[in-house]
Amino acid sequence: MSAIWVWVEQHDGEVLPVSWEVLGAGRTVAEELGVGLSALLFGQGIEGLAQDIIQRGADKVYLCDDATLADGRAEPYASLLSKLAGEHKPQAILAGSTSSGRDVLALAAVDLEAGLVPDCTALAVQDGRIKATRPVYAGKLLSNVYSKGDTLLASLRSRAFPPAEADAGRSGETVVVEPAMQPDDIRVEVLGLEASEGTASLTDSATIVSGGRGVGGPEGFEPVRQLATTLGGALGASRAAVDADWIPYAMQVGQTGKTVSPDLYVAAGISGAIQHLAGMRTSKIIVAINKDPEAPIFKVAQYGIVGDLSKIVPAMVAELEKRL
Amino acid sequence: MHTVICAKQTPSTTAILAVEEGKVTWSDPGGSPDIANPWDEYAIEEAIRLREKHGGKVTAISMGPDEAREALKTAIAMGCDEAVLITDEAIKGSDTLATSYVLAKAIEKLGDVDLVIFGRQAIDGDTGQTSMQVARRLGWTPLSFVSSVDELDLEGRTVSVTRAIESGRQKVKGAIPAAMSVLKEINEPRYPSFKGIRKATKYMKRELCAWGAADLDADANRIGEAGSGVNWPEVYSLPPKEGECTIIEADTPEAAAVALVDKLFEEKVI
Incomplete structure (x- = not known):
């Protein structure tokens, strides 16, 4: 054989x-x-x-x-x-x-x-x-x-x-x-490589924290980024946040972005459009933080908090810093 | 400069899919159930921009059933010069191996092609492999995951591009003819103008060129199911998610955050 x-x-x-x-x-x-x-x-x-x-x-x-x-x-x-x-x-x-x-x-x-x-x-x-x-x-x-x-x-x-x-x-x-x-x-010649920034690779990361329209603006990504860093994970985003130019396209998770499957996926201010779910639904544990209790992201999440992410995310960072 | 773009009709991104005995059907209560594959719009836009800069023409090719014309209509409406529909009962059920054979045959028939541009992948099959397989069949330069076309030297017969890959941005140079797949970052596709849409409607009725397997002189054993390297008899819905979402409630956001962190430690994902 x-x-x-x-x-x-x-x-x-x-x-x-x-x-x-x-x-x-x-x-x-x-x-x-x-x-x-x-x-x-x-x-x-x-x-x-x-x-x-x-x-x-x-x-x-x-x-x-x-x-x-x-x-x-x-x-x-x-x-x-x-x-x-x-x-x-x-x-x-x-x-x-x-x-x-x-x-x-x-x-x-x-x-x-x-x-x-x-x-x-x-x-x-x-x-x-x-x-x-x-x-x-x-x-x-x-x-x-x-x-x-x-x-x-x-x-x-x-x-x-x-x-x-x-x-x-x-x-x-x-x-x-x-x-x-x-x-x-060989028909192709490599002229050079500009290496990616120091952020962990999205597709290889065991933990991903993503922000969406609900973060409110480019500065709203700061606590989301901090949570990703504290957890030793990578930063992601929904298409809405990328299209608004709050964050580069390289971070986009979903149908027209990257497909990821981490152990922990935290969706902060992401409503959960079907195109976003396509890129992350095989994650082991999905956590949703959103002020709209009807947001479809809660249908795929194991844990959810209905509330203001600008308060909850920094509180998570503070708690994790105590315990990690 | 003759550029070919290969495009495909797919279900809309919001389509509701149903699957029965491995056969997928769809509907979209919110709009048209069939659209041009969204990734292909970037390929079309890039080809038109290259023509605007370097002259020549752009031909759009699509392979599919006779009614699968949305992609070509979008291509003409955006500004492609010509369109070819490859349609034949014999090519039904082609995988990427057979599809790349048919597309390579069509590109050879066109004869004077310098560059073939594909979108990164189609949102139905999601394979993203056809572009490289067409390049290989034609013996042309394979350039995947292209995020910008940096230089096109028609006299020196080379093209330089940036590729967005895991390790970063790689700049490469390759010989023309070449086949490439392009990413969303490459451009912002234009909306078809009213005039463009009218032109496309007319074109699809009167001028659209349709080729069958015989027109391509295609070997019957290399197309359709017979020419495919794989089959996929079982297509099915994802198993439903087990359990409901546990909503964490607390008096303050801080207390909710602490309770959530507790849960994540319990789940051993921190």
């Missing part, structure tokens, strides 16, 4: 948290199918990560260390991935649903003429086949997707699967492979 493959994404030698989650999901599926788990580790100066990946569950690591793979361009990654997959015919290739993960799998799926399932929130094995579940129609519905061919390519949503745990007793094999593209054949 053919193996399950996981592309382990690293940036500057750091494995992304979502990649450990994908490795964990891959391990579970591989065990259910009774097949091996292989990891793909591509980049430059990343050899040292192979052992860590083996300890977290990979039986084999295909390692390619090359200058063309240094800046994360999708083309050389995809070409190498599809070349290896063409040779070894894995049953599934999994990656995190990041911008790179999505691009690499999309390109490779064309090379392999294989089925592609983006942004999955669950994987299961049913009658020996992989069932991939993903939200559709902006999270209003779910869809179970199956491959019609031999190989399924799927990207997995961040924070939807438990991360793989390290076990120092595990052993595995590292196979060094050659890159598949010459530098001159």
